Amino acid sequence: MAEQPSDAATGAENQQQASMTVQHVFLKDASFEAPGALGLDGAEGQPDMNLNLSQRVNTLEDGRYEVILTVTVTAKQGDRTAFIAEVHYAGIFQLVGFSEQQLPYVINVLCPNLLFPYARTQVGQMIAAGGFVAPPLQPINFEQIYAQRMQQAQQGQGQAPNGAAE
Template identity: 50%
Template sequence: MAEEQNSNQRQFSVQRVYTKDVSFESPNAPDVFRGEWKPTHELNLNTKINKLDDNVYEVVLNVTVSAKIEDKTAFIVEVQQAGIFTTAGFSEQELGPLLGAYCPNLLFPYAREVVSDLVIKGSFPQLVLQHVNFDALFAQHQQAAAQGQAGVDKPSQH
């Protein structure tokens, strides 16, 4: 009886968090350093889930940040922050939000740090990304998918 209860318990663990890919471009340097620094920023987020084994998943959070001054791109930062997660005892309905919202929420602080470090190393003022509500983004994606408007791995723009 004890074994049966243990097999029904939910388990979640983080096996590893890592930077899978990173890119920094400043295509208009050094000209962008010569004027007043009043950029506009754009943030694009995308999450990809790869099943590695039974109950083992890789979740990849793609973060792309671009800054422009008027019509010139100051910089573009692309980060793929990933994690390997083990799950057990979750239903399909529970796995969706767990992998699609909770795991990206765990990965985001790591991606935010990588973005900040790259921007500073590119000789630009510090950029700290604001918190993202991945629960709301996941709910929007699910609603759009239910209405037939979303494609697989469609980026969420924020």
């Protein structure tokens, strides 16, 4: 007689089936502007650098998601903008077997972790090609950012449903 698997064994089997497949990583858009470069010839000191990150997710068919990570670096010398470099790096990820609680973590932490090194390299190359010294863009802790957003969501409205960030 065949034995029926226990609930614990079935849960472990389902968890083993969860997988993230990177189908495509690509540069979706890039721009570089140096509106105040000519006026900075005699400027003293290093410009102030500001790094902004954002992310957009498009749900595709068959458990596939397009995750677009936007990295914007703005450099200002006083009140003049030296340059603005912006890169939209995207990936198509097939996410199979993740629970509703796990999926936001995968999309908001694992996917941007994979995309950021590509975006960082592209931003650095654009800044250097624009005639500026590229700032060292340090690795980003997307897990910490996600945890902070979840904490803010819980404080703002009691508790986010199913651990999803809004």
